[in-house]
Amino acid sequence: MQHGIAAATGLAQSQATGTPPAKAIGQPILEIEDLHVHFVTSHGTVRAVEGLSYAVHPGEMVAIVGESGSGKSVSALAVMRLLPPNTARIRSGVVRFDGRELLKLDDEEMRQIRGRDVSMIFQEPMTSLNPVLTIGLQIMEPLLIHMNMTDAQAKARAIELLTLVGITDPESRLAQYPHQLSGGMRQRVMIAIGLACNPKLLIADEPTTALDVTIQAQILELMKDLSRRLNIAVIIITHNLGIVARYADRVNVMYAARLVERGMAEQVFGRPLHPYSRGLLAAVPRLDQGRTNKLATIDGSPPNLLNPPEGCRFRPRCRFAVEACINVPPFVEVEPGHHAACIRAHEIEALDAGPRRYLRRTRLRSRRRGYSRYSSREQVLPRRRRLPEGCLQARARSQ
Amino acid sequence: MRAVNDVSLTVRPGETLGLVGESGCGKSTLGRLVLRLEDPTAGEIIFEEVDLAPLSRKQMTDVRKKMQVIFQDPYSSLNPRMTVGQIIGEPIGVHGIMPKANINARVAELLQLVGLFPYMALRYPHELSGGQRQRVGIARALAVEPRVIVCDEAVSALDVSIQGQVINLLEDLQQKLGLTYLFIAHDLAVVRHISTRVAVMYLGRIVELASADDLFADPKHPYTRALLAAAPVPDPVVERTRPRTIITGELPSPLNPPAGCVFHPRCPLATEECKQAVPATRELAPGHWAACIHA
Numbered sequence A: 001m002q003h004g005i006a007a008a009t010g011l012a013q014s015q016a017t018g019t020p021p022a023k024a025i026g027q028p029i030l031e032i033e034d035l036h037v038h039f040v041t042s043h044g045t046v047r048a049v050e051g052l053s054y055a056v057h058p059g060e061m062v063a064i065v066g067e068s069g070s071g072k073s074v075s076a077l078a079v080m081r082l083l084p085p086n087t088a089r090i091r092s093g094v095v096r097f098d099g100r101e102l103l104k105l106d107d108e109e110m111r112q113i114r115g116r117d118v119s120m121i122f123q124e125p126m127t128s129l130n131p132v133l134t135i136g137l138q139i140m141e142p143l144l145i146h147m148n149m150t151d152a153q154a155k156a157r158a159i160e161l162l163t164l165v166g167i168t169d170p171e172s173r174l175a176q177y178p179h180q181l182s183g184g185m186r187q188r189v190m191i192a193i194g195l196a197c198n199p200k201l202l203i204a205d206e207p208t209t210a211l212d213v214t215i216q217a218q219i220l221e222l223m224k225d226l227s228r229r230l231n232i233a234v235i236i237i238t239h240n241l242g243i244v245a246r247y248a249d250r251v252n253v254m255y256a257a258r259l260v261e262r263g264m265a266e267q268v269f270g271r272p273l274h275p276y277s278r279g280l281l282a283a284v285p286r287l288d289q290g291r292t293n294k295l296a297t298i299d300g301s302p303p304n305l306l307n308p309p310e311g312c313r314f315r316p317r318c319r320f321a322v323e324a325c326i327n328v329p330p331f332v333e334v335e336p337g338h339h340a341a342c343i344r345a346h347e348i349e350a351l352d353a354g355p356r357r358y359l360r361r362t363r364l365r366s367r368r369r370g371y372s373r374y375s376s377r378e379q380v381l382p383r384r385r386r387l388p389e390g391c392l393q394a395r396a397r398s399q
Numbered sequence B: 001m002r003a004v005n006d007v008s009l010t011v012r013p014g015e016t017l018g019l020v021g022e023s024g025c026g027k028s029t030l031g032r033l034v035l036r037l038e039d040p041t042a043g044e045i046i047f048e049e050v051d052l053a054p055l056s057r058k059q060m061t062d063v064r065k066k067m068q069v070i071f072q073d074p075y076s077s078l079n080p081r082m083t084v085g086q087i088i089g090e091p092i093g094v095h096g097i098m099p100k101a102n103i104n105a106r107v108a109e110l111l112q113l114v115g116l117f118p119y120m121a122l123r124y125p126h127e128l129s130g131g132q133r134q135r136v137g138i139a140r141a142l143a144v145e146p147r148v149i150v151c152d153e154a155v156s157a158l159d160v161s162i163q164g165q166v167i168n169l170l171e172d173l174q175q176k177l178g179l180t181y182l183f184i185a186h187d188l189a190v191v192r193h194i195s196t197r198v199a200v201m202y203l204g205r206i207v208e209l210a211s212a213d214d215l216f217a218d219p220k221h222p223y224t225r226a227l228l229a230a231a232p233v234p235d236p237v238v239e240r241t242r243p244r245t246i247i248t249g250e251l252p253s254p255l256n257p258p259a260g261c262v263f264h265p266r267c268p269l270a271t272e273e274c275k276q277a278v279p280a281t282r283e284l285a286p287g288h289w290a291a292c293i294h295a
């Protein structure tokens, strides 16, 4: 099979992401409604997920972004029913997958679904691959269990899968152990295992965070391409807004256990409605725009979920907070398909100069002063040339 | 293991030298070599006209005062059993910078300098958020009044909103105190934002070095170009129309690097010649260096 990313060397052009985003048409494969997850700890109850609702359609890639600790992973684990049983409690909610209510299934029925219809890829493949089993056995296992294949059939399918994810020389890889592979290859093996039984839904939690930029791009192109070609729904959890912009069709933004914004990628990036999303987008330095002198920031830090602020959770950090924000803001549709949980969402653009305009303004200002983008630093440099040219020189070799 | 190979690098006073490259390419090793946390097998490290490589442990203590490091993980690099005040005060005591009686006041001053509050001196690391812990790490580094700070993925583990706060703080401190940074990171946009000049490393070698603007506007080395092409931009409209070329192949093992140019197995421009000899680093434009025969 000649695969765009799997091409041996040289440059591979990807078509997968050049196409317009899939329209969310037809029945969703996954629907989450009003999900609440709590952790009971010795310090009190952590409300890790509160009232989360969203849907994912076949062939669609949905991203979940948000501050660390906002409940992204916990909500995904709840769908998989993989939360730690002794402390985690799913207080309420419905998770409907392919017409079945996952939260009502017994453990055996859930095991059937996991690994066959729904797969999850974790951040660190080394901890989710078994170090003492060969790659071959680990890919073949779900095929033997869920698909009733013979050994020979499973082996042939394993080779096919490794080829699909761009691993060269797949036959000899089957006999290798995880530690014999590079990080990028291990992650590909995880994807191959995830795809083994033709899942309908793939959940990827920070699938490339531990990888290098060029390898990361290869893996994500691959996932996107497979999702389009095999009509797999993908949920991707990531901190990297560039990845979201490049690959996701729709975006869910979480803040402090709640969904604060949801929309098509173009909507959320082009016209963010929630002050947190706006702050987030303004805070990332971008390679495609001129350098700003100062990064925009969101003051303060995210709330403690043991004792969250009343009303809007973002209130203590929000520049637009008014008295009415002391009540929990409803999650409302502001434009078709674009929701936000902020009482000022409809007027936010008028209130906020916005990330784009903010950048343009600073750039204009520097140009007016006759500076290059780079000027702020050049200005301060000469003042400091007290030390001889090259205060630190290294010529080194280590073995 | 050859983590770093024949690297030559000059950091100018008051500048931020960014160091980017894939994980395991030797960025951190280079940082550790500079600080002599690791010993080079050959070469020299010249700091303020003194070669550090042959210095003894004791002699290095004095140099360390002028060179500090901030690590990636704000949690594991802070002792959980010490209060924030003890953590920041410790190096002041060790280096005998001021009488014991004055240390508390200095700690309070440092906490304010990094945007924290003096009352936080009594807290333990686990009682702070990630961004606050990273600020404690910065305050500890500043405690001995260093000239140079090696920031090893110092903002990589932070949330975007917090990351901006810490980067702005580092820039403010540089202006105020005339600090020099060696800024090691894998996020290209962050590196471009903060750096005066940028060095790109691949498999233990520096393949390109230029001012931040030149490097990002006109990358010369095929590897730098591949990095820039692979880095996504947070704008779906730009991304949908952006032509993308993604280099294939895995990162070779640093234990057994390819002969000739280390990048040749993945390089779209590679020819027979590239496999023969390690390409020399040439100055292709004023201040813009690259190690590629086809650049």
Ligand SMILES: Nc1ncnc2c1ncn2[C@@H]1O[C@H](COP(=O)(O)OP(=O)(O)OP(=O)(O)O)[C@@H](O)[C@H]1O
Pocket: A039, A041, A046, A047, A048, A066, A067, A068, A069, A070, A071, A072, A073, A074, A075, A084, A087, A305
């Ligand atoms: N086993 C647990 N016991 C108690 N609290 C937990 C447990 N697992 C997660 N939490 C809490 O639940 C909240 C949500 O955690 P979650 O892992 O979903 O965050 P996240 O959004 O995935 O963050 P990150 O981006 O850092 O991965 C956090 O406040 C976290 O501290």
Ligand code: SF4
Pocket: A274, A275, A276, A312, A313, A314, A315, A316, A318, A319, A320, A321, A322, A325, A329, A341, A342, A343, A344, A345
């Ligand atoms: S509801 Fe109020 S506090 Fe919350 S984000 Fe909107 S304006 Fe800010």
Ligand SMILES: [Mg+2]
Pocket: A072, A073, A074, A205
């Ligand atoms: Mg997570």
